[in-house]
Amino acid sequence: MSLLCYYCLVFAAGIVAAAGAGTSVPPPLPVLPIPTAAQLAWQRREVIMFFHFGMNTFTDVERGTGAEDPALFAPAALNATQWMDAAAAAGASLAILVAKHHDGFCLWPSAYTAHSVRASPWRAGSGDVVGEFTAAARARGVDAGLYLSPWDLHDHRYGQEVAYNEYYMAQLHELLTRYGRVWEIWFDGNKGTNATKMTYHFQEWFDTVRQLQGSINIFSDAGPDIRWVGDENGFAGTTCWSAVNQSSITIGSAGIEKYLNEGDPRGTEWVPPECDVSIRPGWFWHRNETAKPLSQLLNIYYNSVGRNCVLLLNAPPNATGLIDGADMARLREFGAAVKRIFGTDLAEGSRARASSERGGGFEAGKVLDGRDGTYWAPTAEDGRRNGYWIELRRPAGARAFNVVRVQEHVALGQRVERHEVYVDGVAVARGTTVGHKRLHRLACPVAGRTVKIWFAARRGPPLVSAVGLHLDPYTTDVM
Numbered sequence: 314m315s316l317l318c319y320y321c322l323v324f325a326a327g328i329v330a331a332a333g334a335g336t337s338v339p340p341p342l343p344v345l346p347i348p349t350a351a352q353l354a355w356q357r358r359e360v361i362m363f364f365h366f367g368m369n370t371f372t373d374v375e376r377g378t379g380a381e382d383p384a385l386f387a388p389a390a391l392n393a394t395q396w397m398d399a400a401a402a403a404g405a406s407l408a409i410l411v412a413k414h415h416d417g418f419c420l421w422p423s424a425y426t427a428h429s430v431r432a433s434p435w436r437a438g439s440g441d442v443v444g445e446f447t448a449a450a451r452a453r454g455v456d457a458g459l460y461l462s463p464w465d466l467h468d469h470r471y472g473q474e475v476a477y478n479e480y481y482m483a484q485l486h487e488l489l490t491r492y493g494r495v496w497e498i499w500f501d502g503n504k505g506t507n508a509t510k511m512t513y514h515f516q517e518w519f520d521t522v523r524q525l526q527g528s529i530n531i532f533s534d535a536g537p538d539i540r541w542v543g544d545e546n547g548f549a550g551t552t553c554w555s556a557v558n559q560s561s562i563t564i565g566s567a568g569i570e571k572y573l574n575e576g577d578p579r580g581t582e583w584v585p586p587e588c589d590v591s592i593r594p595g596w597f598w599h600r601n602e603t604a605k606p607l608s609q610l611l612n613i614y615y616n617s618v619g620r621n622c623v624l625l626l627n628a629p630p631n632a633t634g635l636i637d638g639a640d641m642a643r644l645r646e647f648g649a650a651v652k653r654i655f656g657t658d659l660a661e662g663s664r665a666r667a668s669s670e671r672g673g674g675f676e677a678g679k680v681l682d683g684r685d686g687t688y689w690a691p692t693a694e695d696g697r698r699n700g701y702w703i704e705l706r707r708p709a710g711a712r713a714f715n716v717v718r719v720q721e722h723v724a725l726g727q728r729v730e731r732h733e734v735y736v737d738g739v740a741v742a743r744g745t746t747v748g749h750k751r752l753h754r755l756a757c758p759v760a761g762r763t764v765k766i767w768f769a770a771r772r773g774p775p776l777v778s779a780v781g782l783h784l785d786p787y788t789t790d791v792m
Contacts, residue, residue, distance in 0.1 A: 341776065343726050345581075348724065356723070359750070360406075364396055364627070366420070370597050371386060379415075383430075391633070398453070422439075425483050428467050444492060458495060459495055463500060472509040485498075534569065535559050539585060544570060547589070553586065554576030555748055558580050578730065587623050592640055607647060659712050665681055684778075686724075700767050704763055706762065707761070707762050712784065715755045715785055716752060719753075732768045747775075764782065
């Protein structure tokens with residue numbers, strides 16, 4: 314070969330290599346709306362904790378009057394570290410404290426009211442529950458959130474629009490500047506039917522929160538970042554879209570529960586739902602109440618986390634300032650059960666194929682790699698008439714399963730509107746939306762060789778990040 318020919322071949326090879334290096338298939342366009350980075354991180358928590366503790370703990374009621382004597386607040390053994398142990402036992406990475414409930418008693422020494430821990434005998438009037446809570450959370454590696462009730466039955470300014478909103482925003486400033494980073498702030502429009510009329514300046518509150526804590530998630534009935542699911546049972550709708558039209562929702566209004574529970578496929582804002590429920594019948598601790606059984610807590614998990622929600626589970630400290638021993642044991646049992654069920658993926662070792670693949674980087678096998686950022690994407694043309702599908706071929710001798718897990722890559726929007734699950738050609742489950750996570754409990758364990766999931770998605774081709782198979786040994790009755 315002449316030297317000239319050699320250089321010609323090298324040059325041609327370089328052109329081919331350069332062309333090949335720039336031909337990666339780009340991701341598909343998003344389907345709006347899409348979540349912020351903070352909303353995505355929140356969704357992946359899946360289970361978070363609520364701690365209702367305050368004057369009601371000592372008066373044995375769910376809703377106080379605002380006339381309670383601060384001397385009643387006297388927890389003899391308050392230990393926020395134990396609370397964080399409870400959160401960690403349940404598998405929660407975020408814990409939210411009720412800093413002020415409707416009775417107006419503040420769990421921090423606010424400069425704007427005398428109705429706070431400063432007026433109580435606890436820690437000789439020098440205590441700060443919010444301070445101890447946030448410090449214990451940091452030490453345990455749990456992120457902190459706070460709830461500041463808008464309704465205030467104690468403060469004399471309540472009902473005076475300007476004066477009370479100034480008071481409320483001053484307390485917000487205290488909570489969001491004294492205690493380090495706050496990951497979620499809770500607002501609601503809850504108040505009694507005969508409550509004094511009061512106009513809350515929600516938009517001013519939200520803007521102030523953003524100014525003080527730029528990456529925080531704001532919860533209320535209508536968001537702007539996280540919405541209420543519409544009930545306090547811990548159940549999302551069987552159809553559950555992350556999007557809503559915020560213009561259709563007024564915070565505190567009645568009659569919006571179904572809309573909040575199901576979301577809106579035509580929604581223009583990404584406001585995913587949070588399912589709040591207590592481990593006990595009440596939100597506050599009462600001596601005559603006990604924790605829900607494990608079976609009920611798991612049912613709540615399947616109907617919240619398993620329906621595209623985050624579960625906010627309340628565990629109320631008792632009058633000594635500790636999580637009750639039986640409640641702590643139930644939280645440990647619940648956390649261990651979730652780990653046992655989902656800690657082993659029985660789809661491992663399977664081979665995946667699909668109705669089509671967009672190209673390199675979007676293969677069917679991406680649903681089995683255990684990574685949040687990868688996903689199977691079919692071609693845009695595929696499935697427009699007959700739907701899209703992905704199939705797992707399991708190895709011989711694979712164990713039986715009774716839970717099917719399906720997850721969308723919601724970073725690029727929520728797309729799936731219907732889906733069906735087949736095992737060896739037999740339909741075993743069907744549903745509507747998927748979102749971050751959809752969990753199907755089967756009537757009994759099955760050991761099929763093929764698991765096929767069919768999708769309908771008119772908003773754009775489905776982007777499926779995971780398909781998992783699990784065995785739930787606790788399930789006897791599928792609800």
